[in-house]
Amino acid sequence: MSTTHDQKLLEALLDSWDRNNTILVNLLRALPQGGLEARALEGSPSVAEMFTHMHYVRLIFLSEDVPELASPLPEKEWRKERDPDRIAAMLNESARAVREAVKDRVETGQEMKEHYDHPILFLQHMVWHEGYHHGQIKLALKAAGKPFDDEAIGPVTWDVWMDKTER
Ligand code: NI
Secondary structure (H helix, E strand, O other): OOOHHHHHHHHHHHHHHHHHHHHHHHHHHOOOOOHHHOEOOOOOOEHHHHHHHHHHHHHHHHHHHOHHHOOOOOOOOOOOOOOHHHHHHHHHHHHHHHHHHHHHHHHHOOOOOOOOOOHHHHHHHHHHHHHHHHHHHHHHHHHOOOOOOHHHHHHHOHHHHHOOOOO
């Protein structure tokens, strides 16, 4: 990491990661009553299981690729957690841990241990993975007869990517 330009680029990438987590937590917070138990199909994971899975996936890659900065892994990957506050706390914690690890690897120029040609690919992989489950969560709610109102969910999800905060 040398130039101001590189530093700004890293900040923008880390900001995209922060926004991704904000969107995920906003989706969680916007769930209707009983939404955590919804599933797209019988045998599909519930919404609660998908949220806890995303948290777990962040941490398992972190433990394999940046072990010295890893957080403890939860015992179970897919959990029927009923408390949205607990899930939000988990997501915020794993988002912070991933952010710190990627920032450290980029700034020190160290390689990821098991996967990824570049530490930024870890962020991109997680954003892609979480977007995939984001769609599944919305589908599960639709299937359960509790669809989100697009007018209400858009401003706390899609708009978080697009809104300009600096004018
Ligand atoms: Ni997955």
